[in-house]
Amino acid sequence: MARGIVVVTGGGGEMGLACARRLGQRGYALLLAELDGERRLAAAAALGREGFEVREVACDVSDPVSVRALAEACAALGPLAALVHTAGLSPTMAGGERILRVNLIGSALLERAFRPLAREGTAAVLIASQAAHFAADRATPELDALLDDPLRPDLWERLADLDPQALGPGGAYAWSKRGVIRLALRAAPAWGARGARIVSLSPGIIGTGMGRQEFAQQPFMATIVERTPLGRMGSAGEIAAVVGFLCSDAASFVTGTDLLVDGGSTAAVRPLLAPRPR
Numbered sequence: 001m002a003r004g005i006v007v008v009t010g011g012g013g014e015m016g017l018a019c020a021r022r023l024g025q026r027g028y029a030l031l032l033a034e035l036d037g038e039r040r041l042a043a044a045a046a047l048g049r050e051g052f053e054v055r056e057v058a059c060d061v062s063d064p065v066s067v068r069a070l071a072e073a074c075a076a077l078g079p080l081a082a083l084v085h086t087a088g089l090s091p092t093m094a095g096g097e098r099i100l101r102v103n104l105i106g107s108a109l110l111e112r113a114f115r116p117l118a119r120e121g122t123a124a125v126l127i128a129s130q131a132a133h134f135a136a137d138r139a140t141p142e143l144d145a146l147l148d149d150p151l152r153p154d155l156w157e158r159l160a161d162l163d164p165q166a167l168g169p170g171g172a173y174a175w176s177k178r179g180v181i182r183l184a185l186r187a188a189p190a191w192g193a194r195g196a197r198i199v200s201l202s203p204g205i206i207g208t209g210m211g212r213q214e215f216a217q218q219p220f221m222a223t224i225v226e227r228t229p230l231g232r233m234g235s236a237g238e239i240a241a242v243v244g245f246l247c248s249d250a251a252s253f254v255t256g257t258d259l260l261v262d263g264g265s266t267a268a269v270r271p272l273l274a275p276r277p278r
Contacts, residue, residue: 188256204262
């Protein structure tokens with residue numbers, strides 16, 4: 001009998017699949033949430049062949065009804081052991097408004113829906129990005145206050161007013177991921193009251209299909225890899241290993257924080273992006 005349920009959003013992607021496999025090895029039952037039906041079924045079939053207990057469900061994380069249905073499906077299966085939120089859109093995958101809706105609003109909807117299922121020992125990991133750290137120097141109190149209210153109906157319009165660059169996919173992506181980091185920090189007390197933990201994890205450039213697409217279409221990605229102290233991209237397995245740690249008892253005192261898993265690249269590249277004095 002499974003020890004509990006691990007929910008992985010974006011479970012059909014390389015990162016989500018790697019995280020599911022890592023946590024499934026601990027005897028947890030897996031619930032893969034993925035909007036792309038072909039990827040979802042393929043991932044579930046692959047894990048099933050490897051002997052894991054796995055179920056799959058279609059889920060659009062930007063849709064409150066879909067997210068509630070996912071939480072209900074989890075509750076029907078058993079106690080929540082972990083929520084690993086890898087679903088998201090990168091700058092080359094959609095327009096700015098859709099990126100903000102999936103990345104930030106989706107994270108807020110998931111946090112709200114799954115918090116009542118959290119119990120002693122439950123952990124939630126929200127995937128953010130080093131892009132959020134690159135954007136930190138441009139953040140203002142007004143911007144952060146807006147990101148801290150992600151379910152307000154005029155979020156997109158207000159963000160565009162405060163930062164016109166947010167209209168583009170790159171700007172929307174960076175702010176959406178900064179909002180994810182701040183969400184984990186803000187939600188930690190409520191999760192802690194239930195004996196649970198919530199953190200964010202910010203990958204650098206990872207050699208998944210999404211990461212390779214960004215690398216191919218955004219020239220600055222090559223600069224990041226070149227300046228990475230480890231001299232390479234990361235792998236989905238390396239992200240999954242850190243997620244495994246964050247969801248384990250070894251991380252029992254880790255909550256309300258962001259962990260950079262970037263090969264050291266953020267610190268190396270951030271000075272290149274700092275605003276120039278006038």
